[in-house]
Amino acid sequence: MSFNQDTAVKRAKEDLASRIDVQEADIKTISVAEREFPDMSLGAPADGELSAQMISSGWVITLNADNNDYEYRADKYQLRLVNFKQTNHVVVS
């Protein structure tokens, strides 16, 4: 799978809906911003993960559901949920 900005947002909403058990229609997109990340884990490494130390570009996607904000990060090949229950998660790679 290869992401662009729109498909990354769509996939992030699907993931969040299933994680917190809400309808996708109830999830708002707060912002989508282009960002340079320090490495290829998009600055959000999962436990035990090692990543290439190359500056990489992608998007930071902020969603809101039930008055809580959730941060996703994506690039062409991956989608991550940042600091959800104190842990970074690889959603798609």
Place this chain on the structure above:
Amino acid sequence: MNKYNIWIHLGIAAIIIGIAALAGQIRNWESSYSTPTIGDIPDTIAEKPIAVERTNTESEPEVLVKFRPEVTAEEIQRLTAMSNDRIEDEIESVQPLYAIDDLDNSTAEDVANQYREMKDLVIYAEPNFEISLDDPSNTSPAQSNLLREDVSKVEPNDPMFGEQWALRNDGQNGGKAKADIDALKAWLKTQGSEDIVVAVLDSGVDYAHQDLVNNIWFRPDNIPAYQDDELGIVDDKYGYNADANSGDPMDQNGHGTHCAGIIGAEGNNGKGVTGVNWKVEIMPLKFMGRGGFGTTKNAIEAINYAVDRKKAGVNVRVINASWGSTQYSKALEDAIRAAGEQGILFIAAAGNNSTDNDRRPHYPSNYDLPNVISVAALDRDDALASFSNFGVKTVHIAAPGKDILSTWLNDQYREASGTSMATPQVAGVAALIVANEPKINVQDLRKRLLSSVDSLDVLKGKVENAGRLNASMALED
């Protein structure tokens, strides 16, 4: 003999004795001046050194003097002033080495001799014969022409070479001239060797890339296929893929291909770019997938593979590790130590969080092992790249790592930035050193890399040796 003659002879004798005494005293004075001990250095200097007027084109002779460790900086200051000399620079990477300018009308050789005679204080002294291949202002027109001619012999015909500022920075795109690794001068000595194997432990390598294909390692017939107790037999024709446990380390990300090109894109082949090595053997080891990240376990598996191949007779001398995290792993540390025991240097990226690795460790660059080198990144202006981690105790050297042009997937080329890109510059120079001195051991190889640098003020307090990698200096054995 009459009375008159006696007085004449006594007078002559007195004159001779006087001359002899004076000559002896002069020798004592000379001796005490030319071979002072620490106790002979006065606490203060009565007069300031007197400078001799020189023409604009006449530079002061400079000597490099390495003092004994017990001689303090203050004593060196007083000693040079006593000799009517001036400290031009203290070379931190080779403490206590000083560049000293003579203010009298002496030659550099005479000044060097003067310091050599101070055996109690000085380990060595030598004239600083400046050899600059790319700065004609420091040479006579005849020398300059000669140097240009020499360099022209090793300027590769790769069409994108002019954009590779890390190898030769002549100020292109607004950079600072000479803020490079001095590759051309190094290539006068060696352009690499296909006998040296550098393992690129990464996302794999596009081993079919037009600029890499001739420099990719392949398993010779006399080396048996890789066999792992748990994983079975792997036909490791072009390296190893720990992510899939296969013998196909094809890169799907591009990062490993970029690092491989920095180390050893084929030079002078009329295509694309050149690597630090024109000829070398790149062993692709894949543990990171398409996304550019992987697991600690697979990194260890790939290191184990390299160690196994070394034991089987493959001349693996360097592992390039342009990756990392902040999580410590004893198992990974042990695997890297095992590589060191097999004579393999492990060169690792310091990380890209702009943070201090002394306070917030980054691994594997922070493993305190005798075969590990941690690398920070510089930009084309000789500044520490804004993203680069640093650490005066834990980051050992800096190298160009911003806007670096190299190979990418499918015969493409791309600029990329990161300590990922600085690391293979060091790995590449390590391979050049081994090409030049095949028997050098891993400790000496590490020491050579870290001591052969251009000191940069901006790196003081940030990087252990406060220096930028210099390929040419590293080849001076």
